[in-house]
């Protein structure tokens with residue numbers, strides 16, 4: 024695709040007119056943006072929105088989060104899932120509290136739990152670095168345009184462009200059923216009208232969530248965070264396997280029969 028200016032202008036105009044108002048889009052504080060990116064990695068936006076303000080009220084800065092214990096951080100994270108993210112976020116803030124913020128996306132990538140996308144997003148939204156933040160949505164949209172995501176970045180408004188491209192992939196150019204009739208990029212898109220809706224995965228081929236170890240891990244962390252001890256609904260053999268995995272990942276500590284969140288008073 025040659026000459027991206029008209030496409031960029033159309034997508035940015037669509038974004039200006041329709042963007043969802045998220046609290047992390049109203050700030051350039053790298054900590055507030057980092058928290059939003061960690062929370063959003065594997066959790067739906069609606070659930071992140073329920074928890075985000077409370078998190079920032081409790082720990083408004085990287086220094087404040089660095090001073091919290093892992094147990095406190097895991098307890099606040101309950102319900103967001105994939106609990107290791109909470110520990111990595113805290114570890115990243117320990118480094119930031121000690122050394123200050125890295126100045127760019129390359130430096131950010133050295134922080135625990137920060138991959139290329141998260142580093143680029145924080146650098147773009149907080150520092151104004153001209154770098155493409157390429158998440159799954161942007162990768163898919165760019166592929167449908169037959170373009171390299173990095174080459175699409177405009178000369179100005181690049182942070183808005185990153186948000187706009189993600190928003191387009193999340194709301195219009197979706198994986199299963201792109202809505203080309205509503206798409207601001209349709210005039211320039213070689214895939215317009217040509218993407219076949221993907222069939223849904225058959226639910227019967229997947230185990231029920233309650234049968235997965237991910238569910239059991241979440242139950243154990245939630246029960247320990249609530250001070251309830253270990254959940255009784257999980258069969259002993261399964262519980263032992265789950266506890267071993269949690270201990271390996273640093274999410275719990277065991278001392279004989281005593282199990283607790285890391286750093287929690289016993």
Ligand code: SF4
Pocket residue numbers: 164167168195196197201202203204206207208209212213214215216218
């Ligand atoms: S025209 Fe269709 S396939 Fe192309 S970017 Fe828009 S929604 Fe996606």
